[in-house]
Each structure stands twice: as C-alpha cells, then as structure tokens.
Amino acid sequence: MNTSPGPNGWKTIFLLEELSLNYEFKSFHFDDIKKPPFIDINPNGRIPAIEDPRTGLTLWESGAIIVEQYDTDNRLKFDDMIHRNLCNQLLHFHMSGQGPYFGQCGWFQHLHAKKIQSAIDIYANEIKRVLGVLEIVLSKKGDDEQWLVGNKMTYADMAFVPWNFRLSEVLMQSWDEVFEGTPRVREWHEKLVELPSWKRALEHRVRLMDEQRLQWNGVPKGIETFADYEEKIEKGEMKYD
Template identity: 85%
Template sequence: MTATLNPPKPIRVWLTPPGPNGWKTIFLLEELSLNYEFKSFRFDDVKKPPFIDINPNGRIPAIEDPNTGLTLWESGAINQYLIEQYDTEKRLTFDDVINRNLCNQFLQFQMSGQGPYYGQCGWFQHLHAEKIQSAIDRYSNEIKRVLGVLEIVLSKKGEYEQWLVGDKMTYADMAFVPWNFRLSEVLMQLWDEVFEGTPRVRAWHEKMVELPSWKRAMEHRARLMDEQGLQWNGVPKGIETFTEYEEKIEKGEMKYD
C-alpha cells in the first residue's frame, strides 16, 4: 500500500540558499516529514518578479501551500503556521496554554534577538566594504549576550531537561540552530571559544545538529549552493566582497552559464 503524503500536495518553499532563515523552515519541514519542494533562486533576483510578487519585502523564505491556498512570508510566521496546520500530534509543540505560549516567546526572541544581531555581526565581520571595529565589537558582544540569555534559561532546567520549553524539543529550540550553526565563521573563532561560558547552550545545539533532519537540510543547502557556484558566505566564486557582488548586480554585470 502506498503511504499518503502529508500534506498531499508539496508545499513550495522559496529561498536563496546561503542565508540561515530559509533553513529554519526546511529543518522544520524535514523534522515533521512534510511534503515540500524547493523554489531556489539567486540573490540577484530577490527584489524582482516573480519573487517580489510573492513577498513584497523581498526577503526569504516564503511558502505557497496549495493544500490551503495560503502564501506566507516571514520565517517565524511560516514555522508557526506549519506547526498549527500539520503538527497534529503535537510532536514539536504543546496543547496547554502555558507551554504553547512559551514556545512562541522563544521564537520571538530568536527573531528579534538572535537573527538580527548575528546577521549584523556577519555583515560587518565579512561582507562590509571596510572594517569598522566598533560595529564588529558591538554585534559580537550582542551575540555573547544572546548566548548568555539562553544559558541562563537552560541552566534553570533540571539535569535531564535539555530544552527551552517543557521536556522535549520544540520548534522554538529548532529555530536557533541555523544561526548558531554559523557562529564559528561569523565570529572567526574556534567552537571552544564560541561557546566559552555557555556549556548548556553548546550541548543543546550539538544535540540538534546531529539530527538526521538537520543533516538532510544541510545536504540540500550544499547542493543548491554548488548549483549556483556560491562560496560559503553566499558570494559567487571569483568575487571577494558582498559589496562588489551588489555593485555587479546593480550594473547588470552578473553573468551565468
């Protein structure tokens, strides 16, 4: 007997492969074993049709779900939708009002605290045209502060409770993985330095990146990056800085085979 796909029609995920936010959604889709397909495209086209017709903000990811007719952008909203619509067994969330809202709280912290600060640090550390040490220091310190907050939360849990909410991994825990996965590169530090003083955060993170769902997501990323001829930071091979990349896009000088 052929197994029924859940959902029956694949959810289309629009993303440019370098950035972490798209993989927040792919990680969740993989962990829930949901039926989906990639709409992978180049960063050059993030502010052009057809993507700008999907998301007028011109940021990834976005999804189109033919099973409900919903088009949605913003990774946090997407992940909450996937949980509410398809996690019918509550594997990655809770039914009760307290834990359900605590999951939402930590997702909001990931979107307002982790993502923006990590992203700005990565920009000034690697992609900005000039080195501005004060900006690098500011955002590096904010990364350490965010890790410190997570360490406090996890340290208050029992010895065998390793998760942000309740006694199991939820979509809130998973949301932090894609940005933390890049920390060694963003901070230009060894892993021991990155997680210095935050052993609970390190153990929590390392437990999740060993999941088959995360490994599958990163295999997809590697394939899509290779298809577009991209370096690890999203800049095409042969181009040194993101600023140079943007200038070439503006001048229409980007050529592809």
C-alpha cells in the first residue's frame, strides 16, 4: 500500500520489479494516510506497507521491506556474514542520513508555508555531505567493483535511488551542479536509473500521479501550497471523482 508522490514507497516497488515478483499495488490519496483501513495496517500512518498472503507477514517502514525471503538466488543480497552486515550498514545510513535530510530539504524548499533560507541551506549542505560519504565508499572500490557492497548490486544500492532521483528538483540545480565533486556517485546513480525495473516503477508512478491529478510535489492540481492542501483535508473539503 502506497501513496504515489513520495519517494519511500518506490523503493519497495523497485525491489518487487527487479525480482519479477507478482504483487497487487494499492495506491491511495494522502488524505487517507492517517485513517482506517491504512492506520490499522501501519499505526505510524506512513507509507509504504506490505501484506504478504503467503507468509501472513505485514511490514511497514521501507527499510524493513527488502523481501529477502523471495530473493532465493541471492541476486540482491549476500549470505555471508561480512557482506550481509555491510549491506545493512549502508541501508541504515540511507534510512538515517539520506531520507530524513533529503526530505527536510524538499519540505523547506517547496512545501513549507514560508521560505526559510537558513533551513534550506542546512539541509542542502547535508545532502552534499551524504553524497560525499557515498563518494568515499565508492572511491574505495576496485575498478571491477562498482557497487556499494561487494561486486554486485544489492538492496543497499537500490534504496538510495528514489531520493537521489529527485535531487535536481529538491535542490533546484542542474544535474551537473547536483553531482559536482562526486563523479563516482553520478556514475553509480546513472547505472541504477537505467535499469528496466526502475523505469517500470516510474511508469507506475507517472500513471498514478496523472490518475490522482497530482502535481510533481504531491499537491493536487488546482491547490497552490501544501498548507492549503492540509487545510482542505482538515475541513473535509477534498473531493475526488
């Protein structure tokens, strides 16, 4: 279950597509994220959440939804202790570093009711710092090891894609400016976004955004700001065909 605009839910779709798993996609409006039936599945009221009818497992928190039980050939994970822990280390760095800082920068840049340049600068600098950390990790790899861990793409690499994919919009910079000083990160990112599985995930997103009449930032068409959107939700004024 997912809302279409935000990046976190697309990590899960990316994984499902890359592993060629069958799944049913349930997308709903942001208005309903704090209401039943979704709040009954995820009491935190955040997307995504996944229900697995084969195992009876329900999970929320995108970093936890790595569907490793279905990666039986270890295409996106490792079995050995060292590489498994390194993957989890990078996944936690994504969850604690990339997601929160990139999200806050996007909020203050595009959605906050007032422009607070100091807040934008703080989080924009954090984005550059996170990209710098990834540059160090990738720069320590050999020429034949172009991924974050070992010599193959894993769920650790894939987790970074949905947020990095939006950096030009978030920072309001060209891609040359976004990746200035981090050439290995750019090369790594550009390989990931060329994957057919990522392109299929994006096709789903574009279709749903259009069906739900949403602007790129998740605000419905015809509404100027996120604050106006929240006010309409609070008053029960959001109506959909």
